[in-house]
Amino acid sequence: MRYYFTKIVNGGFEVIENKIVALLKNEGFGVLTYIDMQRTLKEKLNVEFKKYKILGACNPPFALKALEAEDKIGTILPCNIIIQEHELNTIEVSAINPLVSMQAVNNDRLKKVAQEVSSKLENVINNLEDEK
Structure with a gap:
C-alpha cells in the first residue's frame, strides 16, 4: 500500500488547484494552509523550481475524533495534498493516505x-478531472 493517492490531469495549475479545493469541500475538508514551494525556494535559496503547492486540508469532525483518540496525532495533521506541474498543463495531484x-x-x-x-x-483524487 502506498503512502499517497495520486492522479495526473491536464489543465492549468490554478484551475486544477481550484478543482481540488472544491472537491475537498465536497468531502467536508477546508484548506488551512497553502505553501507555495516554488516561491519559497526562490525567496529563500534563489532556486528555480517547478510549480508545487502543498495544501494542508482539515476535516474538523475527523480531526476532533483523531485528537480524542490520540493526543499526539497533531504531529501529522493536517492532511497534506500536493499539486505539482510536470509540464505545462500536466498536473499531478497527490494526497496522503492516512491509513499508511x-x-x-x-x-x-x-x-x-x-x-x-x-x-x-x-x-x-479519483473525482479530479481534466480541465474542460
Whole structure:
C-alpha cells in the first residue's frame, strides 16, 4: 500500500488547484494552509523550481475524533495534498493516505478514523478531472 493517492490531469495549475479545493469541500475538508514551494525556494535559496503547492486540508469532525483518540496525532495533521506541474498543463495531484501514515500509532480508535479519512481523500483524487 502506498503512502499517497495520486492522479495526473491536464489543465492549468490554478484551475486544477481550484478543482481540488472544491472537491475537498465536497468531502467536508477546508484548506488551512497553502505553501507555495516554488516561491519559497526562490525567496529563500534563489532556486528555480517547478510549480508545487502543498495544501494542508482539515476535516474538523475527523480531526476532533483523531485528537480524542490520540493526543499526539497533531504531529501529522493536517492532511497534506500536493499539486505539482510536470509540464505545462500536466498536473499531478497527490494526497496522503492516512491509513499508511498512521500505522505507526497502535490505536484501534485512530485506525477507524484513518480509514474514513483515507476513503474521503481517495474520493477527492479519483473525482479530479481534466480541465474542460
